[in-house]
Amino acid sequence: xxxxxxxxxxxxxxxxxxxxxxxxxxxxxxxxxxxxxxxxxxxxxxxxxxxxxxxxxxxxxxxxxxxxxxxxxxxxxxxxxxxxxxxxxxxxxxxxxxxxxxxxxxxxxxxxxxxxxxxxxxxxxxxxxxxxxxxxxxxxxxxxxxxxxxxxxxxxxxxxxxxxxxxxxxxxxxxxxxxxxxxxxxxxxxxxxxxxxxxxxxxxxxxxxxxxxxxxxxxxxxxxxxxxxxxxxxxxxxxxxxxxxxxxxxxxxxxxxxxxxxxxxxxxxxxxxxxxxxxxxxxxxxxxxxxxxxxxxxxxxxxxxxxxxxxxxxxxxxxxxxxxxxxxxxxxxxxxxxxxxxxxxxxxxxxxxxxxxxxxxxxxxxxxxxxxxxxxxxxxxxxxxxxxxxxxxxxxxxxxxxxxxx
Amino acid sequence: xxxxxxxxxxxxxxxxxxxxxxxxxxxxxxxxxxxxxxxxxxxxxxxxxxxxxxxxxxxxxxxxxxxxxxxxxxxxxxxxxxxxxxxxxxxxxxxxxxxxxxxxxxxxxxxxxxxxxxxxxxxxxxxxxxxxxxxxxxxxxxxxxxxxxxxxxxxxxxxxxxxxxxxxxxxxxxxxxxxxxxxxxxxxxxxxxxxxxxxxxxxxxxxxxxxxxxxxxxxxxxxxxxxxxxxxxxxxxxxxxxxxxxxxxxxxxxxxxxxxxxxxxxxxxxxxxxx
Numbered sequence: 113x114x115x116x117x118x119x120x121x122x123x124x125x126x127x128x129x130x131x132x133x134x135x136x137x138x139x140x141x142x143x144x145x146x147x148x149x150x151x152x153x154x155x156x157x158x159x160x161x162x163x164x165x166x167x168x169x170x171x172x173x174x175x176x177x178x179x180x181x182x183x184x185x186x187x188x189x190x191x192x193x194x195x196x197x198x199x200x201x202x203x204x205x206x207x208x209x210x211x212x213x214x215x216x217x218x219x220x221x222x223x224x225x226x227x228x229x230x231x232x233x234x235x236x237x238x239x240x241x242x243x244x245x246x247x248x249x250x251x252x253x254x255x256x257x258x259x260x261x262x263x264x265x266x267x268x269x270x271x272x273x274x275x276x277x278x279x280x281x282x283x284x285x286x287x288x289x290x291x292x293x294x295x296x297x298x299x300x301x302x303x304x305x306x307x308x309x310x311x312x313x314x315x316x317x318x319x320x321x322x323x324x325x326x327x328x329x330x331x332x333x334x335x336x337x338x339x340x341x342x343x344x345x346x347x348x349x350x351x352x353x354x355x356x357x358x359x360x361x362x363x364x365x366x367x368x369x370x371x372x373x374x375x376x377x378x379x380x381x382x383x384x385x386x387x388x389x390x391x392x393x394x395x396x397x398x399x400x401x402x403x404x405x406x407x408x409x410x411x412x413x414x415x416x417x418x419x420x421x422x423x424x425x426x427x428x429x430x431x432x433x434x435x436x437x438x439x440x441x442x443x444x445x446x447x448x449x450x451x452x453x454x455x456x457x458x459x460x461x462x463x464x465x466x467x468x469x470x471x472x473x474x475x476x477x478x479x480x481x482x483x484x485x486x487x488x489x490x491x492x493x494x495x496x497x498x499x500x501x502x503x504x505x506x507x508x509x510x511x512x513x514x515x516x517x518x
Numbered sequence: 519x520x521x522x523x524x525x526x527x528x529x530x531x532x533x534x535x536x537x538x539x540x541x542x543x544x545x546x547x548x549x550x551x552x553x554x555x556x557x558x559x560x561x562x563x564x565x566x567x568x569x570x571x572x573x574x575x576x577x578x579x580x581x582x583x584x585x586x587x588x589x590x591x592x593x594x595x596x597x598x599x600x601x602x603x604x605x606x607x608x609x610x611x612x613x614x615x616x617x618x619x620x621x622x623x624x625x626x627x628x629x630x631x632x633x634x635x636x637x638x639x640x641x642x643x644x645x646x647x648x649x650x651x652x653x654x655x656x657x658x659x660x661x662x663x664x665x666x667x668x669x670x671x672x673x674x675x676x677x678x679x680x681x682x683x684x685x686x687x688x689x690x691x692x693x694x695x696x697x698x699x700x701x702x703x704x705x706x707x708x709x710x711x712x713x714x715x716x717x718x719x720x721x722x723x724x725x726x727x728x729x730x731x732x733x734x735x736x737x738x739x740x741x742x743x744x745x746x747x748x749x750x751x752x753x754x755x756x757x758x759x760x761x762x763x764x765x766x767x768x769x770x771x772x773x774x775x776x777x778x779x780x781x782x783x784x785x786x787x788x789x790x791x792x793x
Contacts, residue, residue: 129652139621139648141577142684143695146675285583286573295576302577303699305675402621402648403574415595416626417573 115443117369125439130319130406133442135435138318140405144298147305152320154225159327164224171216172331175249176206178213180332182339182496188466188483195349195489197482199469199499200336200364209472209501210332210360211242215311217328219246222309229253229308233297235262235290235356236427236474237269238501239313244278254278257296259289262426269505287420290356290430294404314357315434318405322434329363336496337367344494350375352482353498354474355395355448356428358437360500365446375447378437379481381423382450392421394433395441395448408435424453424509425473427501451480457513459483460503472501473509521642522614522667522690525564526725526746533788535742536691537562537780538727540618540751541758542569542585543602544594550764552605557769558754559613562780567645567749570599570619577647579702581752585759596623600635607640616643616669616690624657633660643667643690651680654687662689671695674714678721685722691747694718696730702752706731712744735782742783750779 130136138148158164172178180201189197202210215232222230230252234240240256247254256273260282263270273280286292294317301310315322315329333351340348351368353361355378368374383391391397394409401410403418411419411431423429440446451459456473459480464470471479475498482497489495503510511518519527529536539558543551555566571589575582596619603615617636624632624646636644644661651670658668667690672681674697684692696711715726728741729749742748757775761768 137653138650139653140650141647141673141695142650142671142676142680143577143673143698145650145680146673146677285580285587291574295574298576299579299700305698401625404576405648410622412622412626414626415597416623417590417595418622 116372117445119370122369126319126323130323132322132436132439134400135407135438136319136322137407138405139402139407140318141302143302144318148318148320155221155320155324158221158224164220168217168220171220172213176212176216177204178331179335180204182336182343185467188463189486191466192483193487194491195486196491196494197486198340198348198494198496200332200496202332202360202498202500203469203471203475203502207238207242207245208504209238209242210329210363211239211313212245213331213363214313214325214328214359215239215242215246218309218311218324219250219252222252223250225309227307227309229304230311231255231257231297231300231308232311232313233257233290233293234313235293235429236425236472237262237266237273237505238427240278240280241269241272241276243311244273244276247278248276255281255300257281257283257293257300259287259293260284261288262290265426265509266505268508289421290426291418291432314359315362315436316357316404316406316408316432322406322436325359326362326366326436329359330366332360332363332498333365333367336364340494340496347371347374348496349373349489349493350377350485350495352377352379352478352485352495354379354428354478354500355433355437356381356392356430356474357432358434360498362434362436364496364498369445376440376445377481377485378446378448379477380448380450381425381428381477382452383422385452386450390422391450392423392429392431393450394431395437396450400438403432406435408432408438409441424456425477427472427474428477449481451477455480460510469499470503471499472503473506475500520665520667520690522565525614526691529564530746530789535745535783535786535789536564536727536747537783538565538567538747538749539563539754539776540567540569540749542571542582542589542755543599544571544589544592545585545755545758546588546762546764547592548594548598548602551602553769554758554772555606556610557772558776559610561773561776563613563776565614565616567616567618567751568599568603570596570617570623572620572623575620577700579700579752581702581756581759585755596627596632600639600641603641604639614642615640616645617641618645619647621646621649629657629660633664633666637664637666641666643669645669645671645693647671651683651687658687669693672718674698681718681721685724688724691725691727692718692722693749694726694728694745696728696741699730701730706737706741708740708744711741715745735778738779739782739786742786748779748783
């Protein structure tokens, strides 16, 4: 049974050691502890600093282009039947996804802390591009770690990062995807900790990253809540967002956590189907463990080795998930579901053809589930989908499926 | 007194430093790991750190990452590592073995089941790289209850307050990570290491082993001059990696690598406090 969350309860989440219930924490080598303690201390100071807040808000408005619209997808709602579907248009942000909300915040932190160099891990390349973008603007040196397999899948974003002046390092270890890129970024950070700020792209990693990234991404839900109230006079009935690490989902969900009437759905990558074992859905089919500095649901084998994942979308191809999602699952506040590669592809086409909006393949997972959910609801009800990114970067993947060569 | 305390106390009485080689278990395969452990002892190892392979060794450099990948490709699990120790103890009852690895494989086996089996097969200590003292309750009390030592890392950036906190949980020895970086990183500044080890000695009575960046007799001697124990990993793992077939050639190469480290350490003037 779900517990009712209050503002008072949320103040203690995460606790002083970065725990979200049983999850989160700071499970790292002693070599990183001092840097994380320093970062936490500085962040707790700056998060309430008026000058830091002012610069963050100004950058989101004038550089990123916020607030992003909350768009009523009327034709899609009508054709699908059931609930009204609203799209929170994070795809309209500068660089084309929600990722930039967080990189603006963390790069600003890097600047306030006097770090001339930033590093990042990236899967689909959206976080890498968003990091390279803010690094270019602030004149910071930038290195992005990317799994060699993802470098191949996301060639366009690799080139974008290079144009922005970033060095892209293909990572050849392990499964050559996002988790390995994160290992490599952590290794770089521990080696160059004096002059380097590590900009983690999702609500995972050691404390205080899940807290920090949630704070920066919460602008999504704060805006969406206000916009939905303005446009309809009431709160939405459900929110739907895709979950890889889970930053866009937390960003949308967080300002609604105490709104008991609003159902929350996080959509994981079902790949070839949960039963096939080839997916990236730790909340749907994994178990609790420790990876990348936090305790959370993971995909692992019976010996505790992290399992390879599969998803058509590189951005969801991660065996872990942010610890706050693990907590929200266990307390029953959010529901976690999955859709397959094929369902996501169908939703990609449907949104493109019916609304003229081409979503990222990650985002298409949220669209696919929302369409099923909406169909079983009433037309007076409404759903907000976090349209977390645009699909330009995925054109090549889609074309390959259609057997089209450029 | 634990087997680790016994060995380190005896060495101290003789004014000598401990040599602690690290290898990744299961590389090149489980049978060869057992043979390598005996070769290391014959070549002068006092304690063996036996790495438990993990798919995501985030504190390790490329040499140990690749060793983990090779060991996992051969299917070496934590249970297999414990079996290797059981075999080792059939013929060697004196050389302490410290398991070094990451938390997730231990949790997957179950902390209590792991500790139980580790004690049963003759493991002496456990170093969990990503288990900070703040989370020690997850495993350390269970280790203590079975008289297993819990070894912790200290880094160049560990504050005095944390050195005290870690000493409360740590036993056997502390492992001082000599530089900012991952295992197998390039150079080591022995002068600053010496000052740092003196500082740690002033705070805790635990013996201090120094690792990361020690690659030959020269660096081993320099680090041994300022510490109680010298931990050597990546050069040994690299040597094993260059002999994927194992066999006599590998063991000759390992002796050629480890014996000079031993000799280098034993050339040093006796430690203070020796009888």
